[in-house]
Amino acid sequence: MTPSKPTYHHGNLRSELIEAGLQLARDGGPDAVVLREVSRRAGVSHNAAYRHFADRDSLLKAICDRCMRSLAQLMERRIAEVGPARRGAAAARARLRATGGAYVEFALTEPGLFRTAFAVPPGLGYLEEDEGVGDGGLGPLEILQAQLDSVWVASGLPRERRANAEFAAWSSVHGLSMLLLEGPLREVPEGERDALLTRLLDTIERGL
Amino acid sequence: MTPSKPTYHHGNLRSELIEAGLQLARDGGPDAVVLREVSRRAGVSHNAAYRHFADRDSLLKAICDRCMRSLAQLMERRIAEVGPARRGAAAARARLRATGGAYVEFALTEPGLFRTAFAVPPGLGYLEEDEGVGDGGLGPLEILQAQLDSVWVASGLPRERRANAEFAAWSSVHGLSMLLLEGPLREVPEGERDALLTRLLDTIERGL
DNA sequence: AGATCTTGTGGACGCTGTCAACATGTGGGG
């Protein structure tokens, strides 16, 4: 099970397959993760992957988890950049905006990885067990929840309104990402995108 | 160009291909639109479609337009159900909520069609020319814009805040739909989904 | 050393989209 014994036939194929698939996903999204091409890039025959993954979907799932991890890491980084020392309501709101901004930034700068992160094959559960988790051990949703908690504490928002706020915020940035990436907004010129994001974050912050 | 001359070899194949593809899309989403299976269902050989569509993507695009039209129609219907006679700010807001609700309703009741509506192949422009338009001649975005205009007029919201509001609202319902459909929220039990939608619409309405 | 399990290979099958060559039905000009 542990993929880290470098003393077998190939060494540690499993990792290399994931790495090769990740590169394909980066360039062409989830559909570009082609089993035979992955094997080719790893330098093995077209069937070797079946010793490490039940089928293509199983490999894809592993790659999706890595993509989700990258997303979580960018969110963590952008939150940290606000400055850990800053306190108060303004800082909490700035971190919340950074969280949403990082989400859309990831979608636009790594479109292939973003699309792959959410291309988990049906039947393979999404939130398994510490998969797709950033350096802080939290997944994207949990990171967002933490920032919302901070805003609630710092801004004194009505407690009963906290319920499900994470899903409203998440949906917004996710939807904007999808629409810009592969939806009808993909023809929006680059210069206008920031305005859309700003307007979106304004709306959510006001509506919390 | 007009597909309605019932006096040729097959009659009007083009339409039947789209119809057959639509059924496949309804059951299995865009990936289920398989050229050979479409031809099979239309009762023609596997290559007949090439006389009406340049390639699979071209056929898929036509199917996507039909899906978008269905979405627009459901939005129109739900808006009309609010009651055309009702006037004032409350009515305008009710219609706006109906618009967003219809969007998510369509995604959940016709998941295959919804996913197909946004699976327009890259390279084939999204908003061509009166495609994917409802009975009122408006596409989903334009319908949403009209409802937002009504709210602005009826509620006297600050005019400078009108800019890009449609994209914030659209992103929200689109994101929720995607997350519930094929995203990490697809395991949310049916009973809790309405709460998420309500919270989302509340947030948007407050934040406009 | 020899048995056994794990890992990788080679070949096959049916599926897909697409291309080229061929067949057939339709409509118009002599």
Place this chain on the structure above:
DNA sequence: CCCCACATGTTGACAGCGTCCACAAGATCT
């Protein structure tokens, strides 16, 4: 009316894909 040109549909082929099966070879255990 006939024949020609064109539009439409068919047949056959090709490469690429995921997957299954039988086999080979390296690693591990006794």
